[in-house]
Amino acid sequence: MSDFARYFALDVPSLLAILAMMAVTYATRVTGYLVLRNRTLSPRATAVLEAVPGAVLISVIAPAFTTTNPADLLGLAVTLAMACRFPMLPTVIVGVAVTALLRHML
Structure with missing residues (x-):
């Protein structure tokens, strides 16, 4: 195994943790979109989300x-x-x- 491959090799638990974090992050974004897609936000709610x-x-x-x-x-x-x-x-x-x-x- 080359030094490059050894340096960037991930063990299975680390890879699974990264994939789980990716899935949770994506799920929170999609859920927010699905919940708010047909709603008109007040200026105050818009300001909060922008902050x-x-x-x-x-x-x-x-x-x-x-x-x-x-x-x-x-x-x-x-x-x-x-x-x-x-x-x-x-x-x-x-x-x-x-x-x-x-x-x-x-």
Whole structure:
């Protein structure tokens, strides 16, 4: 077996866990669509649904506020600065890349 194949080989329980997570994620999206497809949402409900991605992102980023790791704190500062000027996707990409680079360098 080559190094590449050995590095990327998954054991069966890990593969099953990944497939189960994929199925559950897909099921929640499809269920939401099926439940709401014939309904007209109020402006308030629409605003709540539009805020969900930001809330999830904050729940992932929030633990970084309590760290003492300088790389994470600098990455957090860059991410916050990016969030003030750019949309979410570029902000996340740059934040992750900068944090990874800083963790490698520091």
